[in-house]
Amino acid sequence: MSRKLQIAEGETSRTACARAMLRTGVDEKTDELLPVSVLAERVGWTVDLVSGMVGALTAEHWNAADVDVLASGEDAGGRKLPSNAWMALRRLGWTVAALEGVKVNDRIVRMAQEQAGRTLRSAKWRADLTAGVLAAWPADPAKRTVGEWDAVRDAVPGGQHLPSNEHDRMPVDVFEVESAPKAARMLLLSACDGQQAAIERGDEPGRALLRLQLPTRPDPASYRDWTWVACPITLPPTIPAGAVLHLPTLRIHQGKVRADLAYTHVVPKTQRTGHTVALGADWGLNTLLSAGAARLHHDGRITVLGAGGMFRADGVLAKQHRLRRESE
Structure with missing residues (x-):
């Protein structure tokens, strides 16, 4: 092929x-x-071998220093790390092996390193977010002022998109309050x-x-x-x-x-101009999300494509209210 x-x-x-x-x-x-x-049994055996190595490798490097090194994109010599997670981990010398007495080839180890590397890279955002919250921790964590929320956003990369709903006691560090995540059972x-x-x-x-x-x-x-x-x-x-x-x-x-x-x-290829079909979406209070498509014709007419669609949470909310009433 x-x-x-x-x-x-x-x-x-x-x-x-x-x-x-x-x-x-x-x-x-x-x-x-x-x-x-x-x-499924034989694939499951392979998954068990890989996930065991993923868990060990993730737990070994579940700390702020190693996550920062991996997220920096450079090794100790200043060279750019490869985009593939397993190659980046090998450049850093982060290796893992199967249990004693178990024989696996190098590609099985690659899958474990790729999965562990992706997990460690994804932890960088949570680490930076927690560091920003700690750097701007207010006197009254249950009620932040607008200025205190602005301080949090300034301390977090991309924090301008952070909603104002973080309040709790101050954690020491994200890697201390969160244990190493469990390895997903899959083969990459x-x-x-x-x-x-x-x-x-x-x-x-x-x-x-x-x-x-x-x-x-x-x-x-x-x-x-x-x-x-x-x-x-x-x-x-x-x-x-x-x-x-x-x-x-x-x-x-x-x-x-x-x-x-x-x-x-x-x-x-996507063009900047010349489009004849558009999708419109709108948030609402009664209807969480409504969307519909329209077409522009050569004579300037605009017609609707279909009846559109919407997302309503009535069923979920009804269940929530029923459970609340039962608990009361």
Whole structure:
């Protein structure tokens, strides 16, 4: 399958994601057909190996100094860190290994480093927000003045968008009040290469084949305990026929293997002028959000596309009021 898109003038590429399901697989070593339960079990063993390393690596670097280093984008020598989280962690020398007696290849470690790196990078905003709140902590934390809120916003990067609803006792540090987050049970195959996983389109339209190495036991002791498994995928209709497929993220949900399948496809370039369709949205008190589309015709007429849409929280609010009355 070609990994390059043919982009013409006036076009550009866009990457999106769609959900698919792995319903079966074939063990290429034994030619055994794996039902969904066995496939989910073997994927689950891999998830357990990865999430265990993710938890250990995240906990080891769950502190302000390491998060600041990773978020700075530079290593100790002043070189720019790679954009891929697993490569950035390796540049910094942050490594992790499987449990003693368990054998995994380097790509399994990559997935763990990628997931841990993304988690640590995302913690930077919470750390800066907490530092800004601490720097401008008021005398009466239950009732901030306008000036005190302005001081908080000035102390937080991007704090001009901070709403005025932070009030509580002063924490010591975000990394002391928050323990290291739990590792999500998933496989970021995007951090791998062909030695661990590969995906290509099938012979039939709307079909693809995902090949990946999975363990044959929960505690693989050698590389012989890993085999290649071929999993056919039925592509969602939202994926164009000419889109380039990327390695998905796998998750276990209710005993089934779900795949968040990323793909890149060709779309028209966005123009500053010349649009004939517009979307309008409005916030309201009775209706939280209302939206509708309109089209501008060549003769200057504007017509509505469909009946529009709205979000109403009546059902949720009714349940909230009912629970409040019952508790009273």
